[in-house]
Amino acid sequence: MNKSRLCVRLLIILSLLGVICCFISPPKIAYAASTCNVSVFQLVNPYTNIHLYTVNHIEIASLTGQGWQNNGAKFQGSMCAAEYGKSNAPIYRLYNPNSGNHFWTKNTAETSSLISSGWKYEGVAWYEFGNTSIYRLYNAANGDHYYTKKYNEVLNMVNGGWRYENIAFYGL
Numbered sequence: 724m725n726k727s728r729l730c731v732r733l734l735i736i737l738s739l740l741g742v743i744c745c746f747i748s749p750p751k752i753a754y755a756a757s758t759c760n761v762s763v764f765q766l767v768n769p770y771t772n773i774h775l776y777t778v779n780h781i782e783i784a785s786l787t788g789q790g791w792q793n794n795g796a797k798f799q800g801s802m803c804a805a806e807y808g809k810s811n812a813p814i815y816r817l818y819n820p821n822s823g824n825h826f827w828t829k830n831t832a833e834t835s836s837l838i839s840s841g842w843k844y845e846g847v848a849w850y851e852f853g854n855t856s857i858y859r860l861y862n863a864a865n866g867d868h869y870y871t872k873k874y875n876e877v878l879n880m881v882n883g884g885w886r887y888e889n890i891a892f893y894g895l
Contacts, residue, residue, distance in 0.1 A: 759803035761849060762796035763894065765870075768823075773867045775825055778802070778849050798872045799895035801852035811850035814892055817842040822866045829892045853895035860885040 761778040766786050768775070775791070777783060778800060787793050801811050812829040819826070819842050826842065828834055829851055838844050858877045860869045862885050870891055871877060881887050 759801045759806050759850075760799050760852060760895070761802050763798050763800050763849060765794040765797045766791045767794060771823065772865060773824055774869055776827060776848070776870055797870065798855065798857055799853060800849035802849060803852075804850055806852065811852050812892065813847040814849050814851060816845040816848035818845050819843075819866070824866045824868070826868055827870065827891065851892045851894065853893055855894055856890045857892050857894045859888040859891035861888050862886075 763776050763778055764783055766775045766777065766783065767773070768791055770790075775786065776797070783793060800814065804811055804813070814827050814829050815831075815834045817826045817828075817834065817837050818824070821841065825845075826837060827848055834844070855872050856874075857870050857872050858874065860871075860877065860880050861867070862869070864884070868888075869880060869885065871880075872894060877887060
């Protein structure tokens with residue numbers, strides 16, 4: 724058998740196995756914004772007025788089934804630790820078993836301090852993504868934290884007695 728015929732047969736076999744496509748035309752990977760981006764939903768306990776932020780649709784269904792009010796998506800985060808060659812900071816979720824409050828932060832020192840104070844670490848809730856400021860406010864009356872990307876909402880809440888705590892992280 725001559726060499727050219729052998730090469731043709733080898734190419735046919737390799738192409739049937741899917742190997743040759745990698746050499747002829749490498750696959751193009753498109754990183755669309757929608758592959759990692761997630762909506763962060765705000766829920767409110769109607770009895771305590773405590774807010775909860777989640778990307779977990781099972782948690783949303785469970786809590787709304789228990790009477791929590793779903794206020795819809797408030798901003799966007801990511802489920803990917805890195806996108807487009809850029810690292811995304813994790814947003815840590817903590818829970819205070821004494822008050823029932825949750826807390827979200829990208830600050831590892833803040834996370835460690837709260838764990839030392841008895842808060843339970845619940846893991847990474849989502850990853851920071853985007854360049855829109857997500858502001859954090861605190862209600863001293865019930866220990867609740869409120870997160871928003873709307874600065875006019877920050878001003879209204881401060882006028883209503885909430886304490887502005889700065890930019891918590893970034894989203895879309």
